[in-house]
Amino acid sequence: MPLLNNENKIPCYIQNQLIHDKDIKSIVFVNSHLPADETLLVKSITLVKRITTVSVVNNFTKELNLNSVDISHIFIFLDNINDIPSASSAIANQEVFSLNNPKYYFLFIKPTDNSRDEIKNILDQVWKCHELWKYVLVFCMETEWLRIVSYNPFKQLLVEFQSDCNNTTMFSNMLKNVNGYRIKTIFFYTLKSSKMENGKCRGNDCEVMETFFNYINATNEEVVLNVTEDLLYPVSQDYIKQDRADVMFNNMFLYIELYKYSAFAFAHSNVYAVVPRASTLTFLTNIIFMFTPIVWIGIGIIPLIYYHLLSIFDNYAIGKHHVRGILISKYVYALIFTCIFQSMIITTLTSPKYRKNIETLHDLFESNLSIYGVKDWMYMFHREVAIRYKPWNNTSITSALNNLTLDGAYIVGEYWLNLFLKNKTRIGGTYNDYYYKIKEAVGTGLLTYYTRRNSPYREIIYKITLLRNMAGLDKEFGYREINFTKALKSKSLTLIHLQSSFVFLSVGWILSTLVFSIEVITNIILQHIKTK
Incomplete structure (x- = not known):
């Protein structure tokens, strides 16, 4: 040819x-x-x-x-x-x-x-x-x-x-007016940025979708997904890949393998770990393990020594100066020890070891909790998280969260998590009463909308989102770092923490014993002089 x-x-x-x-x-x-x-x-x-x-x-x-x-x-x-x-x-x-x-x-x-x-x-x-x-x-x-x-x-x-x-x-340009052409879309109201209020769709995703259809004069043909909530995300992605839907207007994380279906990346979104809160009874019993065995032995021996000294002093009714010294040292010791004891109780109750107020990733690693989440999210995590990460199917994790049976850290998106913690449980109260959100983000992903591979709508959605962002993408887009001040590392109470109180107590006892010895010697000398 x-x-x-x-x-x-x-x-x-x-x-x-x-x-x-x-x-x-x-x-x-x-x-x-x-x-x-x-x-x-x-x-x-x-x-x-x-x-x-x-x-x-x-x-x-x-x-x-x-x-x-x-x-x-x-x-x-x-x-x-x-x-x-x-x-x-x-x-x-x-x-x-x-x-x-x-x-x-x-x-x-x-x-x-x-x-x-x-x-x-x-x-x-x-x-x-x-x-x-x-x-x-x-x-x-x-x-x-x-x-x-x-x-x-x-x-x-x-x-x-x-x-x-x-x-x-x-x-x-065929997209100036499509004359009411029916476009098959997927949209579900589970995200904080897309929800129903007074019977109308509200949020960023809803407004982008509404502007899109008004701009090209199209008709929305909603694709109904007859699946449970935990399957909405994977099934909706499959619908796009199988050409069974044209556009998915829920913002979702941009996955590498789905890049060809992505309209573009228009925002950041963090993922956080949520952990079960420990019960009140657990907090009280944990106080027992707050001190090392040597500290407990030392705390027990001190009263014995104190009362033994008093009994010795009482056998000699000579002056009261030594008794005053030992009493003063006792009160000062009690004051110092009480302050240290109180601070250590607070530290213990907020320690990562006891799954309460885990602030940073370092705390999460120290807690030795199992870390669960969706397999597709692994690329967003810190490498240390990826090592400990146990991919689990969405259905099992959602069921464990809803039934309050999850024993570990579960990584979720911030939009879903904020909404989930406000929901009520089946046994009363909100999920926030049972789960605690770690303050430091585990990772950051990019949000996108998904379309068919050769979709002509991709460019329209891109322009609409840019207009919504007014001057385009954030100046920090792609460069933002997660800045977070790490909390102090919690420790168990050892003899070093009580060193000041022990030193003061020992000095008080030594002075009291010295005063007692002087009084005894003085008394013996006076008695000897009188006999002469």
Whole structure:
């Protein structure tokens, strides 16, 4: 199938498309069948200075090794119009094309014998299966004219006209008004940013969705997911990947494997760990383990020594100075010890070891609690969290949380968590009474909306969100760090903590004993003088 026959109409048309297009970047030729004429065509195309690279691909049977991510034009040569569905399917499987959203040209060297209805049905199926819409069909006529065909899926309208190779008027904006075209959307009211108030949808996601439909004059056809709440997220993603829905307007985390379905990343969102609160009885019993065994022995021996000294002193009714000394040392010791004891009780009750007020990731690691969460979130976590992380299915974790049987740390998104902790449990009270949110974020992810791979709605959603953010994305987008002041590391009470009280008590006892000895010696001397 020689390309440069038929008065060079196709090469002329291609060159004019590239010359007059301001967005030209890299271009790709597919199934061009260019034996001797390939060099001539490529040379003529490279005369357009804005072209960065020109690639020639023989077929779509395998993943294309195209380095460029700025592909703007794809020229596909086919023998007849019946090859378009298979070519479109092959295009949809090429990730490099869906990420670039280029303009497609289906080129036919020979005129077609298919009727308008046949062409329309074929192009309508291409739209329904792959949402491919930025394309034209170019047929060489037996005359000097080219037959150019396009299809508007929103109006189900086939547009065609004849022109010479200088025509560059295609790819008009079909999304200005889709005339009430029904767009299949997924939306569920479980996030804090998207909920029902007084029968109306409120929140960021709701407003983006409403603006989207008003802007292009479309009709919302809601896709109902007949699944439990814990399956809404994975099932909705599957619906998008399987082309069973067009847009999902719940903001969700941007996963690497779903990047090709992402409209864009428009915000940050943190994930936090929630841990069970310890019971009051547990707090009281934990006081027993607040001190080391040596401290408990020391605390027990001190009263014995104190009362033993008093009993010795009482046997000698000589002066009261030594008794005053020991009493003063006792009161000062009691004051110091009480302050230390009180502070250690507070520390114990808020210690990570006892699953209360875990402030930082360091505290979480010290607590040795098991860390559970969704497998897809592992890329967002600190590496130390990833080591301890135990992927669990969403159903099991949600059930454990709702039934208050989860024994460990569960990582959840901040929107869901804030809403969950306010809900009431089956046995009374809110979940906030049973679970505690760790203050330091475990990780940060990017939020996005998901669409079909070649969706024309992606650019509209992108512009709407940028307008909502007024000046575009946050200046710190992609650079934000989680700044958090770490709490003091909790410790068990040891002899070092009581050193000051023990020293003061020992000094008091030594002074009391010294005074007692002086009084005894003085008394003996006085008695000896009197006897003389």
